[in-house]
Amino acid sequence: MFGAAARRLSTVPTVSSVARRAFTASAAPAYQPRLSLHYHNTVRDDLTILEYLPPKVHEQQQAVEEARMQAVREKVTGTPPNPDKKHKKVRQRKPGVPAARAHNAPYVEGITVHIRCREALNNKHHLLSALMALQVITGVRGEVIKAKNDAATWKLRKGMPIAAKAELTGDQMYEFLDKLIEVVLPRMKEYHGLRMDAGDGNGSFTLGFDSSAIGLFPEMEIVYDQFPLITGFSVNIKTTATRNPSGRLLLSGLGLPFLHARKPESESFEL
Template sequence: MIRTLARRFAAPSQTGRRTFACSAAQGYQSRLAQFYHNTLRDDLTILTYVPPAVRAQRDAADAARVQASKGTSTDGAPNPNRKHRVKVHRAKTPKSTAHNAPCLKSVYVHIRCREAINDKNHILSAMTALQVITGKRAELIKAKTDVATWKLRKGMPIAAKVELRGEEMFEFLDKLFEIVLPRMKEYGGMPMSAGDGNGNFTIGFDESVIGLFPEMEMAYDMFPLVNGFIVNIATSATRNPPARLLLSGLGLPFLHERKPESEAYML
């Protein structure tokens, strides 16, 4: 029986020998990825449904806002109250279907190390810390311009970053939402006003949070310098509300504003 299965899943190689063409790691999915694909995606499809009439109204309002930012009104006359131009980039609301539910695109984790200006060896500590908590080799970032107040010159190492996609992205967010955030004593959640308006969110943490990762607990004392880190989460949503639903379903808490007592029982 075992030989029959081996012959079925084996593939001939160039040397004439037969090697296995499948592996157990190909079908692996993290807990958070399984939850999104099996449960959360269907719920988001229903919660983020936008009727065609509402979608047309949103696109018209965005077009009017872009027209106003160019210094002219909707009828083509110049706007005297507009003294400067502001570029407004807003993608049109896509048609709500079962195939375009909000999903995660990428996660960027980066650390800025100002101490590396005086000693370049400190940047190695930041790169190693990123590699420990993300499981991926960090990329060095160098300064593009000169900053006289910081004594920074062009080409000096100043930060490190890691880009996560696919399963690595889900595994990192699973650790961040389920292990790190509950260990923080004074973290109430992200404000409802967070986000850039296009479905992308940024979370900043100080140097004490990086020691809450399970991989850093045993080796925290080995790092001569520990810095804070910033997490940028990019989603496929074109607006903040669908992206908030996605991140809230994945486990990121949001801080809701409390209503005054006089309005607490008002519907």
């Protein structure tokens, strides 16, 4: 009898074991960027529905795409190169078009902010201003980019520092993209959106801004007068989309505006 009672008492969890389990339990993150929540709660499901194709139609598109790429390869590799004619490089595209499912919906993979400083050719200390401005608007310490080749026209030699860049991923990426879409772009008077034919064919997009746009960031407004040199910058948004239409759907769902081409006046008519 005493042995059975002892066994029952041994199965009762003690305070230390309960506290240990509570301490080791993985808690949910206390903060998530607004744009990240918007993507996971709304945009991802919408992309899955908009890009869904029946299996037979998807297989037909895959076959057409493979035949087209095979024809391009045969055309490039089958003809002998002409030394008097410059041949264009064949752009390496992402293999295949995956079927639209919830687990492989396109998402923003990373953002690269790039600042080129021409004044650094004469004085490399001007690049410090670009590095500090890059750190202010992104929250990430920038990386110096050096020239890979010589250019006599620009008095450029190999190894000279000419630009700076910062690569963003995770929460910092979503926070920067949120500020760019909700704060900076609406305050630009002459910006109407990305062109519909923008993109590199693999779902990545690049936005270019002049020197006046960098002062529209909230963090930059306070310390704008402390920078002796302000230059323009470019933002490259890398997505996992395999084609430009998928990338446009993704960025449009996140709030990035796109500019539709207007019809010529000759085609317009009045009722």
